[in-house]
Amino acid sequence: MRLLLLFFIFFTSFASLAQQKSTISGYLTDAKSGEALIGAKVYIPSLKVGAETNTYGFYSLTVEKGIYTIEFRFSGMSNYSKEFDLSQDVSFNYEMGSTEKQLQEVVISAKKGENINSTKIGQIELDVEKIKTLPAFMGEVDIIKTIQLLPGVSSVSEGGQGFYVRGGGPDQNLVLLDEGVVYNAAHLFGFFSVFNADAVKSVNLIKGGMPANYGGRMASVLEVNMNEGNNKKFKVKGGLGVISSRITVEGPLKKDKGSFIVSGRRTYIDLIMKAAIPDSSPFAGSGYYFYDLNLKLNYRLGPKDRIFLSGYYGKDQFTFGSKEDDFKVEMPWGNGIAAFRWNHQFSNKLFMNVITTFSDYQFSFGSAQDEFQIKLKSGVRDLTGKVDFSYYPSTRHKVKFGVETVYHTFNPSSVSAQSQDVVFDTGTPEMLYSFESAIYAMDEFDVTEKLKINAGLRYSMFQHVGPFTRYVNGDISTPDTSFTYSNGDIVKFYDGLEPRFSGRWLLNDNNSIKFGYSYNYQYVHLTSLSAVSLPTDIWYPSTDKAKPQKGWQGTVGYFRNFFKNQYEGSVEVYYKGMKNLIEFKEGALPGDNLNDNTDNLLVFGEGWAYGIEFFFKKSVGKLTGWIGYTWAKTERKFPDLNNGNVFPAKYDRRHDLTVVAGYKLNDRLTFGASFIYATGNTLTLPSSWYVQEQNLLFNYGARNSTRMAPYHRLDLSVTLYDKAFKKKYDEVTGETIQVKKNFRSNWSLSCYNVYNRANPFFLYVDNDGDFLKGDFKITVKQVTLFPIIPSLTWNFEF
């Protein structure tokens, strides 16, 4: 109730200030495709004030009444200026045109000066078209692999999709596809991302200073928006690669009113395996494939209303069989996401976005040998409702507020097993139900010309509700007991305030200092038994036993641009504290949670991370790219792990250097390169061996006390575009003229790990030989995953 009162006072004060002002508002779109432009600038030079379009291309700028020349700018588009009489409110929509020259440049973002002026700290926007010109692993353009090249972000392992942001775990990243949560962003055990670059419009990573409209995760937000589809004309684009192909079709539902886009991708690994494994082979029928499908529709119901329907479905299917042993395994997993959004413009200052999303991640494992069959399932399903308002009371304020609620259904692990006709008692599947809700408000406002602040507050709540059975495990002499909650019973309630704050102090046009603080609650957790990320990792909610993770982060940064914003540089220092982190108990095994609660196998602890990040970027010119360097340290302390001693997180990396470069030789030839150097990951290896019943056994030393060799790799790419124009004889003039081609294509040659560095994927202790024969030895072995891998992809568009 107090919060509502606060909101009321807050907005009535803005309303009284707005009497002598006028507002210009509208939508900015791409003239070619009709796609909304995200982050386009609307700027009044005479007042030195501006606004920015939101995710739906909407802008609103309120100024003193008068006549102004207003500029409209967007990266890769021609600037547009027009004089407006703002003696009264004006509604102005504009379709911006592109400049071919700029489109081909490899840059992260061409919003010149944005990094100096905004309050955003620890945020980076990636341009998908630019990502496509960087080297791609096996020809698959990968958004997450590009994110891993940014300072403060590191990969889980060689080729892996999981990423760690500033010492946080992979579950602490909120990955959103059109506002729907993606629980597993990986295909093929983590080597490829679920994001098909052809269907993606924009990518925004927030690794610090998280705004109040985001929550539920502690480390970062990766916001991926799908293309809306061309509402001017039908277009087809696609690509043929070494292991997969993809195709995208887009076009108007009704010209300038609505559009659709459908994009599909599939691998051929199963077909290759089928060809390689003859029918007579005992392994015939084994194979792997993944596919994914993106669909999006949007329609303008009127000048103030627009609806969007987005869908994603992706599936991995692994099959392994041995006829000889009468053994077969099937392992499918995948995500399904659906999102419905309704944009409504209440006035030229108030924009509403109503969002309903459905997100589903399921993993299944089935095995059969002779008469014995076992099937395991796990998954998580979310149903989310959210109402988000953007309010633009004046040029000095940009307000967002809203509410959201999520209904989670978790199935951490359910097993069924039988032998012939006997069905084994594998217990009741552990299903967990919970509501996660939040209310938030934030205001980005200019306190003075130099000081700009974004202050927000988020209040989050979490209810674990029945039905639920709590198993209480006794020791050897005490029997296990259990008690049951009925449908709708509240098992546990948590809530908390999450203050968010970031600010910018402008030193001059080229220098600023930024600072940020955020406090986050995280009510869902990812638990993993393995040293690498797998689809078998289990999502688990907070319960009476597993408390919500809590974390805070403080960041300070110095930002500087050089040579008329052609070069951007920044240094950021951060410190992060984390409570109630979870891990499996030492020695926990898969399947131990049967007839039990998974959280009975968990232990809880705290962690902290700190570091400094340097980032230097060149955005324009023939040579573009960036250099990032991070020095960081991240540690954990769990009373029940490592004898209660502090230990480094498995992704603790002291040094991380990335260099990314693109060079455009001419309109047809582009070169890309990326280099990464990182301190090796930590891991736990046995420090001693002993013998029991003639079995050689290992005793492991301190947790994560061994460090692998440093990781470094160079990737190169070259993209050859076809000629944009073809010659045509003009019968009227009798001259040969150049006509722009409808069908465009390019060849992209990538080389991963150019100098064939044997990077460590993991280490293990091997023992081989026979004591009696004198050739027994124990060795530490390093497994390297990927040698030099060239790939060729043909991309087309018409």
Add this chain to the structure above:
Amino acid sequence: MKKLLPLLILIFPFLFSCSKEVKIDIPGYEEQLCIDGSIETGMPPIVLLSKSQDIYAPTNLDAFLNSFISGATVTVSNGSSTVVLDEICTDNLPAGSEELAAQLFGIPATELANYHLCAYTTLNTSVWGEVGKTYYLTVNFEGKTYTSSTQIVTPTNLTSSFWKPDGNSTEWGYSWASIADQANQYDGYKWEVKRINIGIDGQPRDAFFTKTYNPFFDDAFFDGLTFDFFYENPMSWDDPAIPSEGKGFYHLGDSVVIKLSKVDEKLFNYYEKKFAQIQTAGNPFATPTNIPTNITGGALGVWAGFSPTYDTLYCVQ
């Protein structure tokens, strides 16, 4: 789920390109006593003591055998009788016990005299294994005391055992058994076998019992149920007389003695983790697992009580 780990091991070689030996610093080595003690129904307690070795320590036969130690005081009690076990070493073995000692240490009998390897046991039958009793172990060595206890639980007999050919084969098949698990109690089992049909040397084919690949199981899934299950032939893998199509199987005509032992829950936890470690060593998908000993005082190893029953299977249709 437990089948998932071996599966991932199987598919992983398809993905990675190579592995190579590396020398890398592994901190944390600390010398610890390892106790390998067991007692089963009708048998004396037997205890071997050794010391853990640094991961990069030499691994030749001398180094391995020199890790065994002597000079400890080992006591076993069943609550009413307490006996200090005798230290019996390979250089003063009682006549006729060489084969047993060789099997215990895993070396040829001819090598025994070259080493000073000691085991602790007793001929005092008051502390030999009896069903239903708990046995307490105390080891004093180099000024430290290590203690443990284990129970010999009531055994469960197999309901039946049988052999059937596998797939299209007419002469190779697994050993099958039916068990009626007792309801509402914890039951842990250990499966060992030996073939007693006479070989070409005129001796039974196997002198000692051998454990299968994963010999321990408990009734978490089948408490109170009666069902059939099968086990492989663990001796077949190293038996040159068995052709490749027969690996893992028993041959038509084999005579197999099945030794099914019961264990308590604590012991099962030890062996479950032990075999998980053996089977997942080097697998990146597995958690590094230290085996939870049932010994206090900082030693590694186990003090294990077993209550076996025996069943003879004749491999005929």
